[in-house]
Amino acid sequence: MSWLLAAPLIIPFAASVLAFLFRNGPAGRWISVTGSVALLVASGLLMQAVLARGVVAGQMGNWPAPFGITLVADLLSAVMVVITGLTGLAVAIYALGDIGERLERLGYHALFQVLLAGVCGAFLTGDLFNLYVWFEVMLIASFGLLILGGRRQQLDGGIKYVTINLVSTILFLGGIGLLYGMTGTLNMADLHLAVQKIANQGLLTVIAVMFTVAFGVKAAVFPLFFWLPASYHTPSVAVSAIFAGLLTKVGVYALIRMFTLVFTGDVDYTHTILLWVACFTMVTGVLGAAAMNDVRRILSFHIVSQIGYMILGLALYTPLALAGAVFYLVHHIIVKANLFLVAGVVRRVAGSTRLNDIGGLYKTAPFLGLLFLIPAFSLAGFPPLSGFWAKYILVKASLDLGMGLAAAVALVVGLLTIYSMTKIWGGAFWKPHPKGIQPKLASLTPWEHRVLLTPIAALALLTCVIGLHPEPFVQFAERSAAQLLDPGAYVARVLGSGPDTGPYGATGLAQPEGPP
């Protein structure tokens, strides 16, 4: 059972080491693709186990929880790992045509696999300190990928990205220290029980707010998002795409995990903050996007705006709303990564991503136009694509609670998203090219044609499948939400039959008595 949980971590790490050793030849890129395929298979097996048996937990080194290192997968973790494998594979294939030999020699594939390992680790760990460590693994790999190549623009974006993420890291670490000081444990399932026994719930809420800020920076919520549009458009397209798909979503996942499992003592207070944050995030993101004039920068701001929807699902804190958040996470990762990949092809074919410098793609590359329209409409929430169902669930959940304002914000932001998407459509596809050249897909070599467009088409197809056949996905999201709202099974599976079965009890080995 432990192997199922450990495989999504071991595979990318092994692939990373091999890819680094073979970085000077063509073998490196194939190791990356093979590793990503293996990760997808491993995540599929894990998902199968979770669907069959409920929560799967394992103790590394066989030290019993809460002392050992716990890996645990519930439905949310499992689906996040599957989607990581899927996006990872799509981007690994895309990178075959996008990443040049220079970046490969600098270790692109190795860093990419470390990033995947860090993301999977964050999804699978059952221990707060380990979550911190996995965040750092992910972060250091993302630092490397962001500035790989060392163009001036990348260094500029990189400095902002690195510094603000370090601030968030320190806040996270400080929060961990305070939480440990209050409860004497860092195992998340054990924390769920321990925080209920704390007399000083007010101090706990203070720590909860620290975690909100720390994860809020990672998730790029209002007003902590400025690093994202400053940096996401600067690296290679493959890097932008994997960042856009996965990194902020790890922050959202951590928020969902902590605010359904640990910080549920003062839901009125914490989740009201989250509700306001969600609404402001949606609005500022989409307004920022409206002001931009570059495809990748517009899409970067839209990441911020879409994060708001997921936080809205968490903030409403009903079964339906959380199901909406889970559905939104999955839908968004696929769609957003895909849009960045399309932007990359646009740049390759038309020469730029600045809307003023390009145009005419609709006439000369209608297939690319179709591939853009599917994820773009899905992002905006057109029926029958996946984004429609995601927004529908969240709006319905808001209205069920009588939160008309939140529902209105969600709908208006959807409308403004269409505005941005039509701006890209008009600028890149419809208007004639300002220099009169006719960009053609045929300017790509047949090899590039295959490796660049296949992942885009596959992800677009997936969006359509989720959209046209949403029933199993919605049911899955609802089951996942039920599991999040009732963590009994999660806690029982991690801690064994009960919290006091460990040889030393659950309160900690060397927790000296002292004033709290």
Next chain:
Amino acid sequence: MELLIALMVGIMITTGTYLMLARNVLRFIFGLILISNAANLMIFVAGRLTPERPPLIPDGADFPAGVVANALPQALVLTAIVIGFGLFAFALTLVYRGYQSLGTLMSDEMRLAEPREDGQ
């Protein structure tokens, strides 16, 4: 002892925040390093301080005798220090490279990735 360290953490965070308010990125990083060490001390003190009682288990026993120092926060702090060291080494190198190729340390002047739309 706890009070003393708590005060020290407070002073370090204050100083660090002051440094981080500067426009100079290098000062910002120095402030960050101070706060990072404050966070490490915070974890250390969160495990309660029990001086002169090493967590050693006598021969033949399963438990340490009496109240001993909590070893876990020290392990956590060690991990955090190592990670922090790596991150700050990277950050300092990045700032140095940024200084070399952008020619400035002032965050206001770093507008390359986000140029002003009015062309200034």
